[in-house]
Amino acid sequence: MLKNDEWIKEKANQGMISPFEPQQVRKLENDLPVISYGLSSFGYDIRLSPNEFRIFRHIPGTIVDPKNFNPNNLEGTELCTDETGSYFILPAHSYGLGVALERLEIPDNITVICIGKSTYARIGVIANITPAEACMSDDTEVLAKTGWKLLKDVLIGEEILTLNPETNQAEYKPVQEKQSYYYNGDLLHFASRSIDQLVTPQHRMWTAKRTRRVEANGQGRSTKERGIKRERKDYFEFQFQEAKDIFGQWNYYLNRKVNWEGINTLGNFVHCGKYCFRVEDYLTFIGCWMGDGSAYIQKGNNYVIKLAVVSKKVKRDYFRSLLERMGINYYESAYGFAFNNKELCQYLSPLAGAKNKYIPTKLKQLPPSLLEYLIEGMLHSDGNLDSQTYGSSSYRLVSDFQEICLKAGYHCTQWEKTEWSALTETISTQYKARVCKSRVTPNKLLPKNMKKVPYAGMVYDVTVPNHIFLSRRNGRASWTGNSWRGYLTLEFSNSSSADCKLYANEGIVQLMFLEGDPCSVSYEQRKGKYQEQPDRVTLAKI
Template sequence: MRLFKSQSDFENSDFYGGEDVVKGDPRAKIAVWPGKNNVGRDKNSYWLCAPVHPNCYSSDTEVLTNNGFKLFKDVLDSDLIFSINPKTQKMEYVPFVERIQYPYKGGMIHFKARGFDALVTPEHNMYFRERYRPKKQKQEIRYGILPANHLIAKSEFTIPRTGLWEGEKSTRRERLLAMFYGWYASEGCKVRKSQISITQHKERNYRRLWKILDKLKIVYSKGNGRFYISGKFAEEVLRDCPGKQYERRVPEWIKTKDKSLIKCFLREYILGDGSFRTRKCFGYDSTEITITTSSSTMQADLVELIHKAGYSAYTWIASEKGTISKHRNGEYSSNQDQLAISVSKSKGVLFSNQNSSKVEYVDYDDMVYCLTLQKNHVLLFRRNGNIGWSGNCGCEIEVEETVHESVEDLEDWYSTLEWD
């Protein structure tokens, strides 16, 4: 065999003898290249393929790092990757040990459903779960990892969207402080070096914020629907959460805490920069929660917190830079894209021949990418705004199905989030 960088590199070389035949090389008769496969070929004319890191994503796929969502090609060596342990479903950030990228020409498998969109190589490891009923026992949920071209043979399976988070135990004051930061991150701004303000014109929310400030014993002044805070505490807030809206981020200490504190932050942030609407979903009333921000860092941080709180998310651009919007004091043109996040209680995406989900082979001719994680080998990715878990290029990963918990024991975390 003779190795080439890509199929096109082989076809444009002096060694090309048609199909995958090498000519002019006395030591090789067959050409191989990264991504060479037999998708779409008749079994009587299969090529000889040498797998070279088969588990890869399309070039437009992003991965969640500790520095936000990034295309695989833009991930830095120092970045950590948001991952989930496929046996315990516990989430954590882990380093990666290898970077994979190569040109690929051939068939890719496209998984598409509401809330999930993945375009992967046929041998890509997919993280999934399915219902399982051992003989004479109650039904259970079974998690597993299978190559994409094996998974699609199943008549029904679910791609998990959430996981379990065990952060540092929080104190009552820390939870109150997280509630304050929820308001500042959504409705606050920098007035000067040592002064910040938080605006809230809704009477109910104004009183809510007022109560939080009093419980924290923060010194403030009031005026025209605003709370003004000055001094060392304001300087500390500005270090944790910069003053300009497009620079906003969630303070790091909040992201390390338990689910209770994270929910405190999210609840107040949504009351400030979120919206609620009720619509019909499968014949039932469903409350849809949407959050907006002009900071891509804040958007990624919120997605992380949403997953840690036990929910799932979808992202999109609500309005592009330059869009004119009406405000209380007039019309203004936005200086940044307005980024939106939809919060969902969905814990998985069902693929079945009984619903509108689709799995199909598509032609592909572009670069493919992946990272080999130090452990877990399942990462959180985003494609076309859809966010989900999937495997990485960890060739040493153990393909194993594990029983996690019974259906009856699944907790509906979403119902515990009291917005009022």
């Protein structure tokens, strides 16, 4: 059934079309005539966005391949303005791509037919439409089971850490779809000492406003008169909002708390040959070994494990106490501690090497109560207990340390420091992470920490079942939304022998809405390749 204006208006008020014009607009307030847009009897005329328009150009010696499209075949064109309005020029016998001004969220039982407006059809301009996607800068990372990795390197089907908005629990979910496209314009930067996100204006942020409530018992006179202490509590109701809607605004917060349950796959005791360790002591030892340990096989199949310590008495006493608690028969020298154990040495030796150390994936999936011991051991080895800072020459190890700190319910940031060594006459990079064990609260966004950043390059996004995933940029992690609806990319063909104007902010295509029975598998569920895009041109994909 073809839907009428009443139905379109009702659904638009529920978010199907944004922004929405409830009537046909043919003239502006200054009496300037425009190509009509807005609600009609059995459809809706959407407008051409002024943000971007790109025209195909020929590169000698190349063939346009829809399976491997070359972005260099598209050339941006300027927005022109005169007394008739703002417009792009589409050359004769050429093809161009623009994008709709309106954002659409179409119900699963609705199919939209797109028809070019007769005003353009009668001058030889033919319009087609496809949806599209994406929205984060190319240096954004996500947390996979193997550790942090760039968003652009994530594979479809790979599990990344997501947030279940119903339970507020962190859980790994597979990437259903991956999006990327070339973006040329301003990205919005939201940053503080704790968070960092660089996104397109239409990126869906997982944000909340703080609501403060005062609670007190008693009735009758005011609590102040009766001397009753009132308790103030802050409440945060998180929801999706586009980045452009919160940019420059006050009282918005980003969520950075990771509520992780994990699973104990080790049990209460860990067996290593003749030894049987309490799991808490075993994890503390692994943490110590990550910073100051080595493991290797000597001649004669002598399996050696060492903990190095020279001058720090506190560290030496801590290591000695731990080894004695574990019942290990160790040897102590001026350089530290050593003992023999085949099973433990075989487990640790692949992890050895100062710049190559990392925490095994199995250990990073443990519950917060056990991750605490791993963190404690690491801080007592290569950490500073006063500042709660951990350092290593292994980037992966420090990233893993940040991961287990986040999963333990703490906040943790990571950075790197490059130093010149006069002794070795070399430049070395030290990676550091600082953990904050105080209560992790939502991070307040301040307008002074928001800015527009000129950007020309690829942007990326993924689709996950929960639609919220943990992102990291410049070593600072927070939750963010993914893309899963869309604007429309508009395709134009100028079949005439003359250049044509395409007016921005004016009607360009009519949409007609047809209702059918709900499908068993929706476009979103079957991972439609053109699901969700901001108001920028999206390239061909398969």
